[in-house]
Amino acid sequence: MNLKKTMVLSNTYYYGNHPILVAVDNIIFGFDTVEERLKVLLFKRLVEPYAGEWSLIGSFVQEGQNIDDAASSVLEELTGITGLYLEQLKTYGNADRDTGERVISIAYYSLLKLEEDNAQLRDQHDSFWFDISEVPNLVLDHGQMVKDAIRKLKIKARRSPIGFELLPEKFTLRQFKSLYEQIYQAEIDDRNFRKKILATGLLDKLEEKDKTTSKKGAFLYTFNKEKYDEYLSRGFDIQFH
Amino acid sequence: MNLKKTMVLSNTYYYGNHPILVAVDNIIFGFDTVEERLKVLLFKRLVEPYAGEWSLIGSFVQEGQNIDDAASSVLEELTGITGLYLEQLKTYGNADRDTGERVISIAYYSLLKLEEDNAQLRDQHDSFWFDISEVPNLVLDHGQMVKDAIRKLKIKARRSPIGFELLPEKFTLRQFKSLYEQIYQAEIDDRNFRKKILATGLLDKLEEKDKTTSKKGAFLYTFNKEKYDEYLSRGFDIQFH
DNA sequence: TTTATAAACGTAAAGATAACGGTTAATTTT
DNA sequence: AAAATTAACCGTTATCTTTACGTTTATAAA
Secondary structure (H helix, E strand, O other): OOHHHHHHHHHHOOOOOOOEEEEEEEEEEEEEOOOOEEEEEEEEOOOOOOOOOEEOEEEEOOOOOOHHHHHHHHHHHHHOOOOOEEEEEEEEOOOOOOOOOOEEEEEEEEEEEOOOOOHHHOOEOOEEEEEOOOOOOEOOOHHHHHHHHHHHHHHHHHHOOOHHHHOOOOEEHHHHHHHHHHHHOOOOOHHHHHHHHHHOOOEEEEEEEEOOOOOOOEEEEEEOHHHHHHHHHHOOOOOOO | OOHHHHHHHHHHOOOOOOOEEEEEEEEEEEEEOOOOEEEEEEEEOOOOOOOOOEEOEEEEOOOOOOHHHHHHHHHHHHHOOOOOEEEEEEEEOOOOOOOOOOEEEEEEEEEEEOOOOOHHHOOEOOEEEEEOOOOOOEOOOHHHHHHHHHHHHHHHHHHOOOHHHHOOOOEEHHHHHHHHHHHHOOOOOHHHHHHHHHHOOOEEEEEEEEOOOOOOOEEEEEEOHHHHHHHHHHOOOOOOO
C-alpha cells in the first residue's frame, strides 16, 4: 500500500486493518563464573501447545501495556529483580511462524549476574541454563532468536563493557577474560587481555584475592562506576576476537 | 506473567489475549552524488490524522502478510524497484505512541541509489528528500525512528561496505569519501581515505573519468562483486570517524 | 625442599593510523 | 602563450596499537 492509497482511507485510517496478537520473548543470558561458561535460560513447556519442548520465556503484550514493559515484567516476575539489563533484539513476524494463531513476537535479550543464589533462577524442573554452544532444539523460531541474540551480543561486547552486567560485583581478570572467550568462542592471550582491559581504566583493583583457581590467588577487581558511565555516554570500543 | 501462569491457560493459550494493530514504517536513505549529501525521504501527509505534517512512509501489516513483506511492499510500490536493501531497525510499541488507536510500529530502514531519473523517487508535492542534518519535526515518534536509523547506519557502515547500496554503479573516490563524511558528519583526510579504501581490494578502477568537480578529472570506480560478497560472508570492518 | 602452576609483569617486531608535504593534469585567467 | 589555479593523486614519517611470546612470582601440594 503506498501513501496515496493510504490517504484515501482518510477517516477510516485505522479501520479495516487487521489486529494481530503480539508477544514478547526473552533471551536471558547469564555468565557462570564458576564453570566459566556463558549460559542461556530455557524453559521446558509443560502443556500444549508444544508440551515437552524447550522454549524461551515470554508473554503476550496486554492491552495498554508498553512492549518494553511486557518484556521487563517477564524478567522481573521470573527473577524478582528489577532494573536488569534488557534490550530489544528483533521482531519476528512471518505470518506462519506460530502454528496456531498468528503471533508477532518482539524478542528481547537480557544480561544478568548468575552468581547469586536466587531460588527462582536455579535450575528447576521446567527451566535450565544451557551453555550457549549446546542449545537444544527449540519451539517455533526460538532457535533463530537465540542465534540472533548471540550474534548481537558479540557486536554489543565490542561497543559496551558488557562485563558490568554479566560479572559479579567482584571478579578476577581470569573470569573477565573467560567471559570474552565465551562470547567470541575463541582463545585470548592472557597478557594481552590484561594489558588492554586495564588500559581502559574501567577496573579498580581490590586488596582481596580469589584462590579457587590457583595457589597464588588472583586479585579481585570491581568496575569503576564513574569510568563506566563515562564510556557509556562517550562510546566504548574494544576488540578481542 | 511468568511461565507457570501462562501454562495454566493451557488450551486457552491464544484466547483472552488482546490483538493489536501492527504497522511497518520505513526510513528510506539515499545518497545524492551531485550534492554529496545523505538524504532521507519524508512524506507530507495530505489528510487526517496529522494532515500537513511530515512523516515516514508505512502501512499496516495485513492479515497473512509477513512483516518483512509488508515493509518491502511499501518500498516496491513507491519506487517500482524490487530487491532494494531493507533491514529491520527496531519496533516501537509504547501503548500511547499513536494518539488514535493503539498501533505497534516495526521500523525498517532502506538504502538506495539516488542517481536514477526515477520519477517516483524525485521530489514531489507530497514527498521530499531531506538532508539528514535537516530533518523537520515528524509525526508521532517518527523523529526518534529517524534518529535511531541514523545511529544504526553509522554502526552498519563500519561493518559492511554500505557504498555498494548507496553509490551508483560508477563513482569517484571523492563521492565515496563524501558518503562516509555524511554518515559520520566528520571530515576525512583525502589521502588516508584513498589508501584505506583501496587496500580493501573492493574497488576496480575504470578507464573513464568524471570531470564534474575538477579540471583534471577523477577516475571512476566500481565495486568488485566477488570481493564484496567475500566481505559480506567473512565480515568487514572499516573505521573512518 | 622441590615441584607445579596460575598469576603477574615485560618486551620487541609488525601492523595500522594520523598528520601532512609534494606532484600531476587539466582548465581558466592573464 | 604563459601563468595561475585546483582537484586529484602519490608518498613519507611519527605515533599508537596489536600480536606473539619470554620471564618472574607466590603459593600449595608432592
